[in-house]
Amino acid sequence: MIDWAGLRWSARDAAQHAYAPYSGLRVGAAGITSRGEVLSSCNVENASFGLTLCAECGLVSALALSGGGKLSAVSVADSDGKALLPCGRCRQLLHEHGSAELLVDAGSEVPPHRLAELLPLAFGPEDLPAKGVEP
Numbered sequence: 141m142i143d144w145a146g147l148r149w150s151a152r153d154a155a156q157h158a159y160a161p162y163s164g165l166r167v168g169a170a171g172i173t174s175r176g177e178v179l180s181s182c183n184v185e186n187a188s189f190g191l192t193l194c195a196e197c198g199l200v201s202a203l204a205l206s207g208g209g210k211l212s213a214v215s216v217a218d219s220d221g222k223a224l225l226p227c228g229r230c231r232q233l234l235h236e237h238g239s240a241e242l243l244v245d246a247g248s249e250v251p252p253h254r255l256a257e258l259l260p261l262a263f264g265p266e267d268l269p270a271k272g273v274e275p
C-alpha cells in the first residue's frame with residue numbers, strides 16, 4: 141500500500157528547495173523505488189529556459205545515485221502540496237526509470253494514474269537495437 145499523502149508531502153517539502161526565479165512555480169517530486177526507498181528532488185530553472193531541469197530529472201538522478209533500480213510510485217507537487225502531472229519530457233524519462241506500470245499521483249481526490257495512461261505506446265530501450273549495455 142502506497143502512502144500517497146506522505147509521498148505528496150515529501151514532494152511538497154522538496155518543492156520548498158526549488159530554484160524557480162523565472163516561473164515562480166516551485167515543484168518537488170518524490171518517488172518510491174523498487175527497494176522501498178523514498179527519494180525526492182526539486183526543479184532547477186535556468187535563464188536560458190531550455191536548460192531548466194524538472195523535479196523529475198533530479199529524481200531520476202537521485203535514483204541512479206541511490207543504487208539504481210526502478211521507481212514504482214511518484215508524486216509531483218507544487219509548494220502548496222497540489223499534485224501536478226509530469227510534463228511530456230518527464231513522462232518519457234519516468235517510463236525508462238519506472239515502467240508502464242509506474243503509479244503517478246493525481247491528487248487526493250482521484251486514484252493514481254498508471255504511466256501507460258499518461259504515455260500510451262511509449263518508445264523505450266526495448267525499441268532500440270541491442271547495444272550490449274546494461275541498463
Ligand SMILES: [Zn+2]
Binds near residue numbers: 194
Ligand atoms: Zn518535466
